[in-house]
Amino acid sequence: MTQPSRGGEYDVAVIGGGLVGSALAWGLARAGQTVAMLDEGDIAVRPSRGNFALVWVQGKGLGMPEYAGWTKKSSDDWSGFADLLREQTGLDVAYRRPxxxxxxxxxxxxxxxxxxxxxxxxxxxxxxxxxxxxxxxxxxxxxxxxxxxxxxxxxxxxxGHCNSLRLLRTLHKGIGLLGVDYRPNHRVERIEHRDGGFRMSIADGGAGGEVRAGKIVLAAGHDSARLAPMVGLSAPVxxxxxxxxxxxxxxxxxxxxxxxxxxxxxxxxxxxxxxxxxxxxxxxxxxxxxxxxxxxxxxxxxxxxxxxxxxxxxxxxxTPDGFPIYEESKTAPGAFVATCHSGVTLAANHALTLAPLIAAGGLGDGFTPFSARRFHVPQAA
Amino acid sequence: MFRRLPEIETATQAVSFTIDGRPASARAGDSVAAALLANGVTACRTTPVSGAARGPYCMMGVCFDCLVTIDGTGNRQGCQVRVAPGMAVETQNGKREVER
Amino acid sequence: MSAPNPKFDFDIAVVGSGPAGLAAAALAASKGASVVLLDEQAEPGGQIYRAVTETPVRDRKVLGPDYWHGAELLGPLRDSGAAHWPGAVVWSVARPREDAADGHRPIQIGLSRNGSAAMLTVRHVILATGALERPFPIPGWTLPGVLGAGAAQVLLKTSGLVPSGATVMAGSGPLLWLLAWQYLQAGARIDAILDTTPKENWRAALPLLPGFLRSPYLGKGMKLMLEVRRKLTVIGNVTALRAEGAIGGDSALKSVVYTRNGAEHRLPADTLLLHHGVIPNLNLANATGCAQRWDEQQRCWRPTTDEWGATSVEGVSLAGDGAGIGGARAAEEAGRLAALDALHRLGRIGREQRDKAAVPFRAALDRALTGRAFLDTLYTPAEAFRAPADDTIVCRCEEITAGAVREAVRLGCSGPNQAKSFLRCGMGPCQGRLCGPTVTEVIAAERGVSPAEVGYYRLRPPVKPITLAELAALPKTDADIDAVFKH
CATH class of the missing domain: 3.30.9.10 (D-Amino Acid Oxidase, subunit A, domain 2)
Structure with a gap:
């Protein structure tokens, strides 16, 4: 178990405590990173509390075969992911693939x-x-x-499907066991990229203060649209x-x-x-x-x-085409964005594939199709 | 356990109904939950979570502990339904069946 | 549904036919507004005047004069011309976003009656949803044979039923004493009353005593309590309680264990009647989107209202205990005030006319509320009962313990909505009515912050279950259908 690092400094800060954020935080901590997960409070826009809990493959990815493949991979890894969670936390997220x-x-x-x-x-x-x-x-x-x-x-x-609320709880329990510093009521007001790291100002209505990290992952759902441009990213959701x-x-x-x-x-x-x-x-x-x-x-x-x-x-x-965005910032290296509307289906990927890549330092070429640059292509007249 | 005040027996009409198929008697104006208690049935169901026994608790429609099957329809609030002549009231075990 | 010119079924809908609803509907209709009084019970009266038209308990001394006052509210209702729809369960109140052409934004009420659902369109709604008993979570409170004192009182009023066998009452608050007194009049058996009123409360309540002494209800309440204390076994300073079934079984109550002066005692019991006060029944107001606030004195959430009962949602007002506990007489006057304000908002009476007509009602309301602060303070339940020990079930529907809620707080849940997601507490059919106040208190105590900071469940319609078939039969616009089918 890693210890939360000193003085509010972390290897990675994950912004967002929903299914995407907590799956990533879980994977990052498992990969040995010191992690803070910054979240809003009890009442917030939280799609993770309102989803349908399918782990679904069929029909996804028309227009982006890489997304179909990414989805299938997560589905294939889900059973092992559920086993890991059960072994770690004792909780069963009720994944079934009938x-x-x-x-x-x-x-x-x-x-x-x-x-x-x-x-x-x-x-x-x-x-x-x-x-x-x-x-x-x-x-x-x-x-x-x-x-x-x-x-x-x-x-x-x-x-298949699972119990997605229990998945959220299980991931939160899991990150606690892995030493992730979970901080509710930490709405991020501003992010600055300075000296090769990131400083997040926390909204005064919540905890206030500042959190620093070497890397950040924007997994803030709708709020990523606001946060992404602060670090040279784009999340048009x-x-x-x-x-x-x-x-x-x-x-x-x-x-x-x-x-x-x-x-x-x-x-x-x-x-x-x-x-x-x-x-x-x-x-x-x-x-x-x-x-x-x-x-x-x-x-x-x-x-x-x-x-x-x-x-x-x-x-x-x-997103405009309905497919996820995974991208590292060109202008602020170490800042990543991860956003999708299938936080349940893709949870295995986020935890087992994406998080280790972020921990290791970069996404690699395989993720190029998921870049938000696909939305910036000038429209043909 | 509940008993009827003596004056009531003369003041109200008797209503015949059944509890799990056994004949039972209540008084006009009784809710199903009251009728169960008057017939010595304090536990009317087991929960769908742990299987623990439950009986009427609030008698005003807010606690949903007095759920019973009434005339073949499951999970009805016994305290919100008046007992009627010939009504078939059944206690419940755990989760409701989808077809009843 | 969102047609540009909605047809209004009624000017005003009043939800709930207790004292507030009866008075509001009668007054509003008597001034010419078209009014419908919706109530889920078969007969008017609410819980306080439950079965007042038909109770088989005809010996008037048993239920007492305060109960029979309820019958006096029925004549004015009948004469007013208000429509009374009994057996109507209101499961939703909403104000659609579209503006009506005449400037009045319609209120849409989802109701279920005789097994079928319908939407009712009105200009104004007065929610008079009354109170429910404050949840009293002790180990074993889910055992058959353990009921609320209020529930026992309903059984008495509607059916003339009283406990037989060993009977213990426990808790505090006026209703507990009233029920004990009514049982005395009826000749019912009570083995003991376990009084959980904390000793310390007297110190806090004493400064408020002069106000209470001016209360017109003091004499009655005091006499009643003294009579009960004289005739029954009352055991005071009870600091812990639990209900137990047969050893190794959970099928029915067998005994009540209480702690007094640090020592445990056991009483055999077939029936345990619990009570420690009432709180606003606010699910409908909450699901309608009405803002609510924590009332420290009454230790409960209450919808935020102005002096007329108007809520934060335009066209929705509240009257009676559903807006904060004041008792039946206060509810009646609040109902009249809400009705006057609704008439004014609908343009039926001017501001001056409203204010002038309100004078006697407001004076009566003030009289009815005199001494309330003393009662609230004296009968504030001890923390051990508001935020119980770990092994106590707090959510009866999903069988979630206080310990599980505390563990969720340690995982980072800062409020009841995240705890609900994690644990399912508050997700059952009662929709948090029996756990919400406890969950707020447990989280607040665990976090060391005030309940106000912790917050409450955000509720959604339907606040009462309706069948899927009922829901499916409701009217839909083309846009509604497209949102579901065209994808």
């Missing part, structure tokens, strides 16, 4: 989905993985409760709102996750989701919850009798 489904309600949608999967796999440099397009009868053998409106769907054996509903605990009946409906290890049925451009407003819209509920019942009519016990709206951290 294969997942995307059910469809019309023949057109099913055809469009099949085309998307085909185009995805026809991309150059694509690392292919198995998937199936299923008709209704084939699907029904796997998901016996589907309603009459379901025409079929796609299936991928790599898809915007919030995209999604509603999620969860039911009371129910005896296990749904043995595979689907994109829209999954049953948690604790028994509740999580039902998503929506895609809304609403800024930072997280007010629930009853009509949207209603549409989500209606669709879920068309997929699985027997859900209708269950009681809804909670619902919420969370804000996806979305």
């Amino acid at each position: 294969g997942g489904f995307m059910p469809m309600l019309s023949e057109e949608d099913l055809q469009a989905r099949a085309n998307t999967m085909m185009r995805l796999h026809n991309q150059p440099d694509m690392i292919r993985y198995p998937y199936e397009v299923m008709d209704r009868e084939t699907l029904r053998k796997e998901l016996p409760f589907i309603g009459p409106d379901v025409v079929g769907g796609t299936y991928c054996p790599l898809d 915007r919030p995209q709102r999604g509603h999620v509903i969860v039911t009371e605990k129910t005896a296990p009946f749904l043995h595979h996750p689907t994109v829209y409906v999954r049953q948690t290890d604790e028994g509740g049925v999580m039902i998503g989701d929506s895609f809304e451009e609403a800024g930072f407003d997280t007010t629930l819209q009853p009509g949207i919850s209603s549409a989500i509920a209606e669709r879920a019942i068309r997929f699985f009519p027997l859900l209708g009798k269950l009681n809804v016990v909670r619902s919420w709206a969370a804000l996806r951290v979305l």
Whole structure:
């Protein structure tokens, strides 16, 4: 176990205590770095508390095959990652990989989905993985409760899910055991790159003061958009709102996750989701919850009798093309940004692959496609 | 354990219903939770988390400990539903079943 | 839903038909506003006047004159023309962002009635959601046979049920004494009352005694308590409590163990009735987005309101104990004040008319609140009961102990929302009603900061469960549907 370094100085400061930040902090500390994780307080924009907990592969990466490969790698490493966490903390993040489904309600949608999967796999440099397009009868053998409106769907054996809130807690417990200095109520106001290191001013409303580190990783979700330019980086992310509903605990009946409906290890049925451009407003819209509920019942009519016990709206951290940004600053070497909207799926990568690279000093060429420079290409007239 | 004040037996109408299939009697105006307590049933379910026994606690709809299956529908708040003639009340074990 | 010219179903919706709601609805409707009174119970009265129209306990001395006063509020409601919708569970109150053409932004109320959900559009809403018993987490409080004293009182009012077998009451506060007195009148058995009022509280409360002595309720309360003390076994200075089931079993209460002067004593018990005060039932206001503050004197969260009950959300006001504990008589007057202000905001009466009409209500409110500070201070529960020992379950739904909450604090959780994510405490069907105050207190004590700094759960609708099918049947705009299906 490494000791927090002296006088507020660390090898690395991770800015952001959500799933991306805590997975990176965990990996960095495991790689022997002294780490501070700077976080906001109890009430903050926290997508990590509102996500859907899928560890999902199918369909991702059309337009960026490197992202499809990156996603598949994380999925492949997830089981080992969950084992490491359990051995270290005694907590089970309930990772399961029974294969997942995307059910469809019309023949057109099913055809469009099949085309998307085909185009995805026809991309150059694509690392292919198995998937199936299923008709209704084939699907029904796997998901016996589907309603009459379901025409079929796609299936991928790599898809799974976990308990993402327990993952957040487990990572926080893990970083504590690894000696990471976790600092809540440390909203970073300003970052200065000086003498080869970084100085972070902490907002006066929180703890105040200053934290210094040799390297920094911006994993602040939406706030990375504000922080990145301070160190010569760019994180053009915007919030995209999604509603999620969860039911009371129910005896296990749904043995595979689907994109829209999954049953948690604790028994509740999580039902998503929506895609809304609403800024930072997280007010629930009853009509949207209603549409989500209606669709879920068309997929699985027997859900209708269950009681809804909670619902919420969370804000996806979305780049213009929806793919992650991983990049080291050219003008302030040692400053990294990591942002994505799949903090659960990619947690294994962040902890086991990305963090060791940052600890060792650089991302290498493999990450060039994930640079935010892809957004700066002048548009053709 | 609860008992009815003597004056009540003459002041109200009897209501026949069942608890786990056994015939039981309550009074008009009773909630299901009150009817269970009046029939000596203090534990009406086990929890979906640890399996511990629970019974009515708040009697005003806020604690959700008096959940029971009423006429085939699970997880109903016993204290918020009035007992009705012929009603089938069932105690619950752990998590609710999706089809009931 | 977000149509440019919403049709208003009513001018004013009042949520809750206890004293505040009954008085507010009656006054507002009597001045010509169209009013609907929504309440989840089958009959009006709230908890304090529960079953006042139909209680089988016809011997008026059992429930006492304060209870029967509730019946006097029903005539004015009937005469006012307000619609009364019993059995209506309100699960959401929201003000959509779009402005209505006439300048009145509509309030949308999600309700569930007879198994189907609907949205109601009104201009103004008065939340009169009342109080609930302050959670009283002791080891074993989840055992069958342990109930709130308030719950026992509901059983008495609605069904004429009283405990049989060995019965212990424990805690402090006016309601505990009132229930004991009512049981005495009814001839019910009480084996002992374990008084947990901390000795030190008397020192803090004494300076407030003169105010209390001016209270019109003093005589009654004092007489009642003295009668109970004279006729029953009251054991004072109880500093710790636990409920136990059969050895090796957890199926039902068998005994109550209490600590007095450092020594443990055991009482056999079939029923344990717990109480240490009431707190605002604020889930609906919180989920509506109303700002709330920590009240140090009452040691609870309360929505922030002005002198008319207006909250931080335009068009949403609060009346009665849901805005801070003042008791039934105060709630009634607060309901009238909120109704006057709503009428003024809707343009039905002018400011002067409102202020003039308010004079007698405000005077009555002040009278009703006289002496409250003394009661609040005297009956502040001891810290050992507000922030219990590690092995005590605080979240009944998810079965999370105080120790688990403390461990989350050590992991860096600075408030209840992160603790909720880590532990699931407050995520069950009760939505934090039975753990929220305790979780705030435990975190505050563990961090060594004030509850105000720690904060409270941020709640979201539905504040009461509705079925997925009910939710699915609600109206939707094209934009709602596109947000879900077009992706």
